[in-house]
Amino acid sequence: MAKKAIINRNLKRQKIVMKYHVTRSALLSLLNDISKSYEEKLEARNKLQKLPRNSSSTRVRNRCELTGRARGYYRKFGLGRNKLRELAMSGRIPGITKASW
Structure with a gap:
C-alpha cells in the first residue's frame, strides 16, 4: 500500500x-x-x-482506490491490477469472469 x-x-x-x-x-x-x-x-x-x-x-x-498503487491501474474500474484480480475472482465485479478454454 x-x-x-x-x-x-x-x-x-x-x-x-x-x-x-x-x-x-x-x-x-x-x-x-x-x-x-x-x-x-x-x-x-x-x-x-x-x-x-x-x-x-x-x-x-491515477491511483488504485483501495491501495493507492500507482502502477498497473485500470481506468475502467479505478483499481490496481492486484485488487482487480482479487475482486474479480471473488465475484464482486459484475460481468467479469476468468477466461478458460
Whole structure:
C-alpha cells in the first residue's frame, strides 16, 4: 500500500486542478487563438505561468482506490491490477469472469 502522504498529496493536487480548471482552460484557449496579437498571448502566457504548478492536470497520478498503487491501474474500474484480480475472482465485479478454454 502506498504511503498516506503520497495519497493525500495526490488528492490535494486533484482539488487544485478542479479549482483552477476554468482559469487554465480560458488562458490556454486564448493562447491557441490565431486572431489574438502577440502582446495578448504574452500576457496570457505570463498569467498561466503564475498559476500554481499543481493546477496542471498532468501532475495528478491515477491511483488504485483501495491501495493507492500507482502502477498497473485500470481506468475502467479505478483499481490496481492486484485488487482487480482479487475482486474479480471473488465475484464482486459484475460481468467479469476468468477466461478458460
